[in-house]
Amino acid sequence: MNIFSERMSSLQPSVIREIFKYMADPEVISFAAGNPAPEAFPADIIASITTDIMRNNPITALQYSISEGYPPLREWVKADLTKKGIFAPKDDDVIITSGAQQVMEVMTKLVCNEGETIICEAPSFIGSLNAFRSYKAKLVGVPMDDEGIELARLEAALKANPRTAFIYLIPTFQNPTGRTMTLARRKAVLALAKKYNVLILEDNPYGDLRFAGEDLPTLKELDVQSGERRVVYAGSFSKTLAPGLRVGFMCGAENMVQKATVCIQASTVHTGILSQMITHEFVSRTNFTKHTQKLATLYKAKAKLMLDALQFNMPHSIDFTQPEGGLFIWGTLPENANMVDFCKRAIANKIAVVPGNAFLVDERESCQSFRLNYTFPSDDKIEKGVQILSKVAKEMYK
Amino acid sequence: MNIFSERMSSLQPSVIREIFKYMADPEVISFAAGNPAPEAFPADIIASITTDIMRNNPITALQYSISEGYPPLREWVKADLTKKGIFAPKDDDVIITSGAQQVMEVMTKLVCNEGETIICEAPSFIGSLNAFRSYKAKLVGVPMDDEGIELARLEAALKANPRTAFIYLIPTFQNPTGRTMTLARRKAVLALAKKYNVLILEDNPYGDLRFAGEDLPTLKELDVQSGERRVVYAGSFSKTLAPGLRVGFMCGAENMVQKATVCIQASTVHTGILSQMITHEFVSRTNFTKHTQKLATLYKAKAKLMLDALQFNMPHSIDFTQPEGGLFIWGTLPENANMVDFCKRAIANKIAVVPGNAFLVDERESCQSFRLNYTFPSDDKIEKGVQILSKVAKEMYK
Numbered sequence: 109m110n111i112f113s114e115r116m117s118s119l120q121p122s123v124i125r126e127i128f129k130y131m132a133d134p135e136v137i138s139f140a141a142g143n144p145a146p147e148a149f150p151a152d153i154i155a156s157i158t159t160d161i162m163r164n165n166p167i168t169a170l171q172y173s174i175s176e177g178y179p180p181l182r183e184w185v186k187a188d189l190t191k192k193g194i195f196a197p198k199d200d201d202v203i204i205t206s207g208a209q210q211v212m213e214v215m216t217k218l219v220c221n222e223g224e225t226i227i228c229e230a231p232s233f234i235g236s237l238n239a240f241r242s243y244k245a246k247l248v249g250v251p252m253d254d255e256g257i258e259l260a261r262l263e264a265a266l267k268a269n270p271r272t273a274f275i276y277l278i279p280t281f282q283n284p285t286g287r288t289m290t291l292a293r294r295k296a297v298l299a300l301a302k303k304y305n306v307l308i309l310e311d312n313p314y315g316d317l318r319f320a321g322e323d324l325p326t327l328k329e330l331d332v333q334s335g336e337r338r339v340v341y342a343g344s345f346s347k348t349l350a351p352g353l354r355v356g357f358m359c360g361a362e363n364m365v366q367k368a369t370v371c372i373q374a375s376t377v378h379t380g381i382l383s384q385m386i387t388h389e390f391v392s393r394t395n396f397t398k399h400t401q402k403l404a405t406l407y408k409a410k411a412k413l414m415l416d417a418l419q420f421n422m423p424h425s426i427d428f429t430q431p432e433g434g435l436f437i438w439g440t441l442p443e444n445a446n447m448v449d450f451c452k453r454a455i456a457n458k459i460a461v462v463p464g465n466a467f468l469v470d471e472r473e474s475c476q477s478f479r480l481n482y483t484f485p486s487d488d489k490i491e492k493g494v495q496i497l498s499k500v501a502k503e504m505y506k
Numbered sequence: 507m508n509i510f511s512e513r514m515s516s517l518q519p520s521v522i523r524e525i526f527k528y529m530a531d532p533e534v535i536s537f538a539a540g541n542p543a544p545e546a547f548p549a550d551i552i553a554s555i556t557t558d559i560m561r562n563n564p565i566t567a568l569q570y571s572i573s574e575g576y577p578p579l580r581e582w583v584k585a586d587l588t589k590k591g592i593f594a595p596k597d598d599d600v601i602i603t604s605g606a607q608q609v610m611e612v613m614t615k616l617v618c619n620e621g622e623t624i625i626c627e628a629p630s631f632i633g634s635l636n637a638f639r640s641y642k643a644k645l646v647g648v649p650m651d652d653e654g655i656e657l658a659r660l661e662a663a664l665k666a667n668p669r670t671a672f673i674y675l676i677p678t679f680q681n682p683t684g685r686t687m688t689l690a691r692r693k694a695v696l697a698l699a700k701k702y703n704v705l706i707l708e709d710n711p712y713g714d715l716r717f718a719g720e721d722l723p724t725l726k727e728l729d730v731q732s733g734e735r736r737v738v739y740a741g742s743f744s745k746t747l748a749p750g751l752r753v754g755f756m757c758g759a760e761n762m763v764q765k766a767t768v769c770i771q772a773s774t775v776h777t778g779i780l781s782q783m784i785t786h787e788f789v790s791r792t793n794f795t796k797h798t799q800k801l802a803t804l805y806k807a808k809a810k811l812m813l814d815a816l817q818f819n820m821p822h823s824i825d826f827t828q829p830e831g832g833l834f835i836w837g838t839l840p841e842n843a844n845m846v847d848f849c850k851r852a853i854a855n856k857i858a859v860v861p862g863n864a865f866l867v868d869e870r871e872s873c874q875s876f877r878l879n880y881t882f883p884s885d886d887k888i889e890k891g892v893q894i895l896s897k898v899a900k901e902m903y904k
Contacts (some may be wrong), residue, residue, distance in 0.1 A: 111705065112765060113619045113671075119768050141570070151567045155560035158780075162553030170547045171750035172539070206604060206774040213773045217640060221511045222620060238772035242615065273511075307509065330700040350568035352779035367510060370517050374636035375611045380778040381558075381750035 115222070118241040133458075137493035140460035142283065142435055142500055143484040145410070148403050149350050150390070152407055157389040159496065161382065171380040175373045177204025177357070178384035180204065184391055185343070185357050193329040194359060199337055201365035207380045208313050208356035211342035212239035212276075214371045220245050220273035227265050227306075228276040229257050231467030231477070235284040236276060236311065245273065249469035252282075256289030259296050266304040274307040274340075281314040281434025284467045284479040288432055291324050298330055303337055312358075314342040314434035316400040319408030321432035327415050328359070337361050345387050347435065348400050353383040404433065407483055411437070414482040416491050420499035423505050428480075437480040438464070447476050453500045461492050515622070516639040535891035538858035539881040540681065540833055546801050547748050548788070555775075555787040559780065567780040573771045575602025575755070576782035581750070582789055582841035583741070583755050591727040592757060597735055597795035599763035601770065604777045606711050606754035609740035610674075612769045613707050616762065616868035618643050618671035625663050625704075627655050628675040629865030629875070631681040634674060634709065643671065643890040647867035650680075654687030657694050664702040672705035672738075677725055679712040682865045682877040686830055689722050696728055699736055711742040711754075714798040717806030719830035722888050726757070735759050743785050745833065746798050751781040751880025802831065805881055809835070812888050821903050826878075836862070836880040843903055851898045857891050 163167055176182060185202050189195035195202070205211050212235070220226060224243035228237065230249025237419065240247055248269055256279060266272060277297070279289035289297070310327045331339035340360035341416045358368055372378065390396070403463050411431060418428050418437070425442040439461075441447050451463040464477030482490060519566055559567055574580060583600050587593035593600070610633070618624060620642040626635065628647025639643055642789050646667055648659045654677060664670060675695070679685035687695070699706050708725045729737035738758035743751065755898030770776065788794070809829060816826050816835070823840040837859075839845050849861040880888060 111617050111762075113615065113617055113620075116616060116765055116768075119772065121766075143570050146565045146569060149565060151560065151564035151568065154568065155557070155564060156561050159553070159557045162549065162556050166549035166553060167544045170549065170552065170750040171544060172541050172744075172749045206778075209775050210773060217511065218514060219509055220510055221513075235772060235775070238768070242769060242772050299759075343748060346570075351570045351775075352566075352568040354774060354776070355776045364509075367514055367517075367580045370514075370636070371640060374517065374633060374640050375608060376752060376774060377607050377633070377749075378752070380604070380752045380781045382781065382784075446715075 111228055115244045118244070119238060134483060136458045136460055136462040137489045138484060139480045139482070139485060139493060139498070140462045141481055141484045142480070144148060144347055145352065145483045148406055150394075150399065151393065152265055154350065154386060154390065157386055157393065158382075160387050163453045165385070168280070173378050173381045175369050175378045177379060177383060181384050181388035182390060185342065192326070193332060194326055194341055196332045196337070199361055200359055201362045202357055202359045203365050203368050204379050204384055205356045205358055205372065206354045206376055207237065207346055208311060208342040208344035208386065209235050210372070210376070211356060211358040212236045212309070212311070213242070214368045215274070215340060215356065216240050216245060217371050218367050219307060224271040225269040226276055226469070227269065227272055228272060228469070229278065229282065230469060231284050231464060233278060233311070234466050237469065240276070247469040250287065252345065254287065256287065256293040257297065259293070259300065262297065263300055264299060266306065268342065272304070272306045274309050275301060276311065277327065278310045278311045280312055280324070280430055281317065281436070283434070284336070284436055284462065284464065285438040286434055286436040287433030287438070288321070294324065294327055294330060298327060298334070298336070302336060306338070308339045309342065310339050311342045313342070313347050316348050317404045317407055318433035319404040319411065331398045347451060348403065349387060349390060351458055353380075355379060355386060355387045356381050396454055407433070407435070410482045410487065410490065413487055414494060415479065415496035416497060417491055419492055423501055425505055427503060435481055435483045437482065439475055439480060440477045443506055445475065445476060446480060450500065451503060453504070454497055457496050457500055459497050459500070461497070508900070509736045513642040516642070516766055517636055519850050534853075534856045534858055535883060535887045535894070536858040537880070537883060537891060538860045541692060541881045542745055542749065543804060546804055548792075548797065550712050551792065552748070552784060552788065555784055555791065556780075559783050560801060562799065567783055569779075571603070571737045571776050573767050573776045575593045575777060576786060579782050579786035582786060586802050587757055590724070591607060591730060591895040592724055592739055594730045594735070598757055599760045600755050600757045601763050601766050602777050602782055603756055604752045605744055606709060606742035607633055607637065607738040607755040608630045608770070609720060609754060610707070610709070610757065611640070611724055612766045613672070614641045614643060615769050616765050617705060621669070621683070622671060623667035624674055625667065625670055626867070627676065627680065628867060629682050629862060630674065631676060632864050633710070635867065638674070641871065645867040650685060651679055652685065654685065654691040655695065657691070657698065660695065661698055662887070664704065669703070672707050673699060673710065674707045676709045677885065678710055679715065679829055679834070681832070682834055682860065682862065683829045684832055684834040685836070686722065692722065692725055692728060696725060696732070696734070700728070700734060706737045707740065708737050709740045711740070714746050715802045715805055716831035717802040717809065739882070746801065747788060751778075751785060753777060753781050753785045763791045766879070776878030782850070795891040798838065805831070805833070808880045808888065812878065812892060813887055815889055815892035819892055821847065821899055823903055824899060833879055833881045835880065836875055837878060838875045840903055841874065843863065843874060844875060845881055846851060847900065848902060849876055851902070852895055854897055855894050857895050857898070859895070
């Protein structure tokens with residue numbers, strides 16, 4: 109007898125997290141993860157903060173708290189988002205979540221009935237796609253060009269799917285492509301969302317990690333300016349402080365956040381309170397903007413190292429995106445190449461990359477691309493890994 | 507336009523967590539929470555453990571980890587459950603969750619299609635009921651007597667609901683009644699589950715906090731002995747260490763835990779790793795059995811204090827359960843009394859108790875009972891609070 113629910117049938121273990129297990133093998137060079145650089149963790153400051161919290165305020169850190177989140181952290185997030193134009197003081201509210209991933213789950217639960225549609229970029233972040241799948245959403249992937257999600261195809265998808273719960277977008281340093289949606293495209297996407305009266309879920313975990321190009325307004329900022337209130341925003345401290353703490357947040361219309369609070373009461377009760385207090389102390393004690401700028405500088409160097417090595421070593425028939433921030437480069441093999449074979453040969457040579465079809469709505473679709481991460485591996489491993497990867501590529505595509 | 511999903515319509519903010527907000531008023535004496543005694547937190551030991559982790563192993567504490575949980579903690583839990591006869595080494599597996607609450611959510615997601623039935627004790631824990639509601643489960647409450655869930659009514663419910671996903675039970679020091687299911691009843695419930703071929707979700711957050719009577723085997727232990735494998739077990743460190751850390755676990759058949767892992771990948775990715783490391787260090791460094799026995803001794807004294815005060819001060823027409831462990835006493839007013847009025851008058855007099863209908867499948871059902879917690883308030887507040895509550899009761903029911 110199959111005891112599992114129907115919704116589980118579309119949920120498979122994440123390819124990334126499966127590959128993540130290879131990372132325990134010390135010989136594997138992993139370009140597959142989405143992990144921050146370990147040397148970027150402000151471990152000493154967090155250690156001293158944690159000691160202070162446990163000395164001065166242990167009961168607050170250990171007792172149950174409210175589902176909305178640790179009040180001083182919530183206030184800091186609201187103030188920070190207000191500065192960035194993302195928070196509409198009269199209409200919006202914020203809830204702290206267990207990473208931005210929990211926002212994906214809660215948002216789906218909140219607004220998407222089984223069988224309703226969620227439109228996303230193709231490719232898109234597999235963790236989010238799985239959250240959507242776990243509520244039996246119908247996923248519709250819309251291809252991207254260099255400027256972001258393709259408008260004509262997005263409109264066609266909206267037309268074809270009148271029961272669309274929301275459009276899911278990662279406009280800035282997208283996962284997996286590293287691409288950033290242009291300002292014109294952002295405005296046009298918002299206009300389409302208005303025309304078809306659908307919500308947008310904007311996922312922005314990497315926005316503070318820009319190392320090239322000019323800052324662009326988030327969709328949420330444009331939405332606040334327009335007074336439309338159709339964008340819900342997911343933020344995270346996973347890439348800017350430490351993912352192990354599991355602290356993210358959701359910002360959206362007050363009634364949306366109130367319903368999200370009820371969901372979280374029934375799911376995790378609240379995000380670990382010590383984690384929230386550590387995060388709050390860190391952003392209060394330090395200059396957080398300076399901290400994220402330091403991270404961006406580190407990632408700029410690592411991205412350059414990988415891109416230079418790719419350009420120098422790889423066959424020129426393989427194309428790579430040029431990210432202006434974030435964590436990822438998207439490689440695309442020539443048309444007739446077998447991408448899955450390439451990824452398999454890479455891991456056989458102890459180099460882990462993520463096969464691009466993992467990021468598609470339907471993994472069986474053909475895909476010529478693969479994802480590379482430059483933040484987690486050390487500089488040595490970036491150079492060595494790209495050399496080995498290039499050898500594999502040259503053997504396959506001369 | 508109602509943008510929210512159908513499943514949200516049955517989800518209301520938890521009455522308990524709403525009342526929890528009154529606790530910010532320093533004048534309110536709260537018998538309403540389910541919080542451990544703050545003086546029971548081993549704050550000094552946790553502080554020193556945390557300092558050591560951040561000094562010796564900060565990267566592990568701060569980086570992404572695997573969804574199954576921190577491996578040493580998982581191994582400890584497996585060993586502890588094996589000692590208790592709860593873990594079947596060949597068949598079972600364990601995943602660490604963000605409190606036992608997350609087990610309720612994940613289990614529902616895993617095995618309960620929308621519209622399918624979950625049978626529970628009436629009354630039962632509101633947090634679990636809300637997790638079930640959040641997947642549009644049909645909830646069927648089965649009344650309890652002093653020995654636990656009523657058998658004839660349970661069988662009637664199973665007969666009437668052939669599409670039952672599982673039976674949800676808190677057999678030991680039940681929330682909210684404080685009652686413990688007898689051994690005979692446990693065996694009979696398992697026999698019914700076998701007869702109707704349904705799963706059982708056993709929630710046991712208080713099992714280690716026994717202060718009177720004799721230990722009874724958990725349903726899971728009896729299930730392991732029988733080789734049936736129809737019980738999934740939810741455990742927690744919230745009541746035995748610290749709820750703010752949000753560390754619990756699910757133990758069940760391997761294929762069930764594997765699917766749960768996929769759900770958690772898509773929901774919280776993993777439970778905060780620093781919290782898991784603190785928990786593991788605590789159970790490793792200390793004698794955890796001794797620690798929980800110390801807690802039980804503290805709670806025995808607090809329960810006695812409250813029960814004695816209730817017996818001495820309250821009108822004898824009001825009945826109270828006599829818990830052998832855990833956190834709660836269940837008070838029942840005389841038949842013609844208005845329980846909601848009583849709870850309202852209590853909070854007007856700055857005493858918070860939880861109206862019993864909050865724990866029913868349908869809050870609009872009539873209910874004469876209310877829940878009292880004796881672990882969170884100080885001894886002074888227990889005495890003072892019971893006096894005020896008794897004054898309210900005497901004014902209403904002489």
